[in-house]
Amino acid sequence: MYHICKLHTIFTTLRYYEKLQTEVLTRVQQQGLQFKTLSNSSQILVTMKPTRGKTPKKTPRKVNVNKTKDPVEVYSRVRPLEDPNGSICMKITNSTTVQLTPPENSHAYKNGHYKESTHTFKYVFGPETSQKAMFDHVALPLVEDLLHGKNGLIFMYGITNSGKTHTMQGSMQDSGVLPRCLDVIFNSLGDLQAKKYVFKPDRSNGMDVQTEADAMMERQKKELMPFTQRTPSTPRRKDKDDFSNMVRVPDTTRLSGLIEDNMYSVFVSYIEIYNNYIYDLLEEMPETITPKKPYRLFGMASDNQWTLPSKSLREDSNHNMYVANINEVEVKSADDAFIVFLKGQKQRKVAHTKLNTESSRSHSVFNIRLVQAPLDPAGEEVLQDKNEICLSQLSLVDLAGSERTHRTKTSGDRLREAGNINASLMTLRTCIEILRENQTNGANKIVPYRDSKITHLFKNYFDGEGKVRMVVCVNPKAADYDETTHVMRFAEVTQEVQIARPTGPKFDIGLTPGRRKAHQMYRKMLEQEGGTPGANLAQTNRPIITLGPPFPCLQMNDPNEDVIANLLAFLVEREKRRNILESERLRKEEAFRARLQDFEKEAEAVKAENRDLKKEVERYKKKLKLHDSEKESINREHAGVLREINNELSNKDKQLQKEIQEKEKLRLALKGVQQSEKERWEKEMGKRVMANKMEYENRLWVKNAQLDQLKQIVCGNGEVEGAGDRDDVEMEEDKPKPTQVLNRSQSPPPKRTAPPVKIRHRRSRSTSNTVWVDHKPVSTLDTETILQPVGPKKKKTVNNPSVKDLKKTDNYMVTHQEEDSKGEVETKIYKAEVLPTRGGGRAVQFTDVEKLKTGSPTNSPPSRKRKSDEGDGRSPREVEARCSYGYESKAGQTQPSVNHTVPSKKFRK
Numbered sequence: 001m002y003h004i005c006k007l008h009t010i011f012t013t014l015r016y017y018e019k020l021q022t023e024v025l026t027r028v029q030q031q032g033l034q035f036k037t038l039s040n041s042s043q044i045l046v047t048m049k050p051t052r053g054k055t056p057k058k059t060p061r062k063v064n065v066n067k068t069k070d071p072v073e074v075y076s077r078v079r080p081l082e083d084p085n086g087s088i089c090m091k092i093t094n095s096t097t098v099q100l101t102p103p104e105n106s107h108a109y110k111n112g113h114y115k116e117s118t119h120t121f122k123y124v125f126g127p128e129t130s131q132k133a134m135f136d137h138v139a140l141p142l143v144e145d146l147l148h149g150k151n152g153l154i155f156m157y158g159i160t161n162s163g164k165t166h167t168m169q170g171s172m173q174d175s176g177v178l179p180r181c182l183d184v185i186f187n188s189l190g191d192l193q194a195k196k197y198v199f200k201p202d203r204s205n206g207m208d209v210q211t212e213a214d215a216m217m218e219r220q221k222k223e224l225m226p227f228t229q230r231t232p233s234t235p236r237r238k239d240k241d242d243f244s245n246m247v248r249v250p251d252t253t254r255l256s257g258l259i260e261d262n263m264y265s266v267f268v269s270y271i272e273i274y275n276n277y278i279y280d281l282l283e284e285m286p287e288t289i290t291p292k293k294p295y296r297l298f299g300m301a302s303d304n305q306w307t308l309p310s311k312s313l314r315e316d317s318n319h320n321m322y323v324a325n326i327n328e329v330e331v332k333s334a335d336d337a338f339i340v341f342l343k344g345q346k347q348r349k350v351a352h353t354k355l356n357t358e359s360s361r362s363h364s365v366f367n368i369r370l371v372q373a374p375l376d377p378a379g380e381e382v383l384q385d386k387n388e389i390c391l392s393q394l395s396l397v398d399l400a401g402s403e404r405t406h407r408t409k410t411s412g413d414r415l416r417e418a419g420n421i422n423a424s425l426m427t428l429r430t431c432i433e434i435l436r437e438n439q440t441n442g443a444n445k446i447v448p449y450r451d452s453k454i455t456h457l458f459k460n461y462f463d464g465e466g467k468v469r470m471v472v473c474v475n476p477k478a479a480d481y482d483e484t485t486h487v488m489r490f491a492e493v494t495q496e497v498q499i500a501r502p503t504g505p506k507f508d509i510g511l512t513p514g515r516r517k518a519h520q521m522y523r524k525m526l527e528q529e530g531g532t533p534g535a536n537l538a539q540t541n542r543p544i545i546t547l548g549p550p551f552p553c554l555q556m557n558d559p560n561e562d563v564i565a566n567l568l569a570f571l572v573e574r575e576k577r578r579n580i581l582e583s584e585r586l587r588k589e590e591a592f593r594a595r596l597q598d599f600e601k602e603a604e605a606v607k608a609e610n611r612d613l614k615k616e617v618e619r620y621k622k623k624l625k626l627h628d629s630e631k632e633s634i635n636r637e638h639a640g641v642l643r644e645i646n647n648e649l650s651n652k653d654k655q656l657q658k659e660i661q662e663k664e665k666l667r668l669a670l671k672g673v674q675q676s677e678k679e680r681w682e683k684e685m686g687k688r689v690m691a692n693k694m695e696y697e698n699r700l701w702v703k704n705a706q707l708d709q710l711k712q713i714v715c716g717n718g719e720v721e722g723a724g725d726r727d728d729v730e731m732e733e734d735k736p737k738p739t740q741v742l743n744r745s746q747s748p749p750p751k752r753t754a755p756p757v758k759i760r761h762r763r764s765r766s767t768s769n770t771v772w773v774d775h776k777p778v779s780t781l782d783t784e785t786i787l788q789p790v791g792p793k794k795k796k797t798v799n800n801p802s803v804k805d806l807k808k809t810d811n812y813m814v815t816h817q818e819e820d821s822k823g824e825v826e827t828k829i830y831k832a833e834v835l836p837t838r839g840g841g842r843a844v845q846f847t848d849v850e851k852l853k854t855g856s857p858t859n860s861p862p863s864r865k866r867k868s869d870e871g872d873g874r875s876p877r878e879v880e881a882r883c884s885y886g887y888e889s890k891a892g893q894t895q896p897s898v899n900h901t902v903p904s905k906k907f908r909k
């Protein structure tokens, strides 16, 4: 009794303190502060946060940018060979690497790929690996995550007959991943499970919570009216009987670390994706339909077959994908869950193919959802707050095997299935590859999750958070080489995809830890005291503190009976007891008061701390303000500098534009100048060509005339032949002998013609005293050289000689200038005699030419030579021939015209 009282007091105190603490916390939380407080009795430091713990299911839509990411973990399992003597194409080189060698009959080998390929994974399990080792390595960590409120996905991938289903399901004696997951979950939950129907799926991927009383009502209702229920609950007795002969060896692993003040429930669902349609494998068959054939369906259903309706995918309020309107069964033990799985398995589409006697023709997804919520402050029931429910999910996926239809020798429905299987696996590959590309290259390509139901369903795992593990099952058979290499390559790519690490939920919602235990103890005490087991303190009417046994019977049956004395003794006893209780009460009251005072002091201390924290917050706020203003001024400064730089940049830009324009102008001007120069030169060259042409024509004419003259001489004009001045004779001395002359007369060369002028007139006049008419056209350039042409001392320089000028003199010279191809100016001075004509006019006969040429000292030797007679060994006769043309000036003409002249003929005016 004493202990009960003590406990009662402790509980009352505890509750009072909780109330007090909650009040203080609420106030502090309202102020948005974090602070530390001491727990009342255990003196444990508990960190309180302003926000309450939320469920982890609220995954954000987009990838968590700042979250830590982990790559998808890929494991490889190599199954044993069916035929121990068969040829293999792979070798496990170490615990993480597998090497593939192309066999000679493989496509790769035929296409020239002879090299071995090496593939590295997180771990490679050899053929001897046990199911238990496989589970412990791959799935156990995800089960642990599930119990701590985190999501996980395991999928089996590989070609047909590679051991996917074997790894996932295993056998009764040697269970695979799925049954072991169930075993470990229920082993770990123990008695932390909530009563059935306390948690209820809300049909939109969430969970509702109800009181235990309501849950009990629902249980009773369902037990009383089992036929009205549509949703399958815990496996019925019939189902249990169906599988009773199956004895499964369970996994005994138990995980610790669960939150004892939480209540847990497990829900399972089982779906398959067949031909890109989703079916609920736990769908109950309507009572009205009695199938003639067993559940298992292959292909199309006939009239009396039960065909599963297809389900659709939806997105919940947290943007998580889920299959709408499927049955989620609440299970209370691993065996129950396994029976549900077997029930669904019966409806799965499995068929016999050439490569696998029981080949899965669909992708199957077995979902385990764990619901947990904290207990109320009394530690008695689940807190009736939907927001405090935490949902975590472990999806176990057995993908259908990819296959080459020519190898499986499929046709009809099997072929269509294979096409759909391969298409969905291809979508999975594409999604993974694009995801990887987006993550590694920073690309922003759209991941085609929607192209296939399987990828669409697991979109959240890749986009959101959770742990993803893939087991690549491989058959070492040489015949599978081509398909296996594809699978291996894809698996390697998958390892590069990063998934945000899941964050666990926070259940620290400000309630005292150890509630469940305290409540259990309390109940135990009540039971010991004879109270109704399970009744809580408030509902108990029986007084916990009594003053002793009930009053004795006061009825007097015997006159000798000392009723009064008995009553007195009883009362004395009772008074004594009351006094004891009173003193005890007073003592406890004192103790309680003292404790209360302690709490008050503590609360005061908390308040003081709160005040200090407030002050600190104020100080930080001020600091923040200061930093803000500093930041503002830096920003302003920065903006000013930026403006200046921009201005400078724009000025520089303008300047550059200006320079570019000027350059363009200059280029155009230069182009113009170049064009005009070109035109000028073309004109000039045209003129020169004309002059040269005329000159050569004249020379030709002279030659012809000389030839005519020679002809005349040869044809009998002895006078001419014998004639000739002495000079002529002298000059003829250099000529060939008479025989040669004879020969020459037969075929006279042009050089040997008679001189066009009399040699006596060719004496140099530069030294005579007569006045020369020096004809210099206006365009004549001054050569400005030291050496000047040899010329007469007396001369009259005219730009345009008139007849009158010529009448006064008998010596005439004309200056002609030309520019050669090298740009050097050549000056020619033609000298002539002015002879009177019979008609009273004057004829000019050119007798000599003097050439002056300027040149660059680097291009030509620094000589400035009088070009007369050239000194190149040419005979004087050649000079005569050269000068046997002249200018003829006629009355009325301002310019004399060029004409040929011969010694016998004079040009007349």
Ligand SMILES: Nc1ncnc2c1ncn2[C@@H]1O[C@H](COP(=O)(O)OP(=O)(O)OP(=O)(O)O)[C@@H](O)[C@H]1O
Pocket (backbone or CB within 6 Å): 078, 079, 080, 127, 158, 159, 160, 161, 162, 163, 164, 165, 166, 167, 356, 358, 359, 360, 361, 399, 400, 401, 402, 473
């Ligand atoms: N590791 C293993 N140890 C022993 N037997 C195995 C192993 N892996 C697979 N097997 C056996 O090989 C056969 C085919 O395996 P399983 O059905 O698991 O292949 P699968 O990849 O699921 O094929 P499918 O894609 O066609 O469904 C089964 O009989 C299975 O028992």
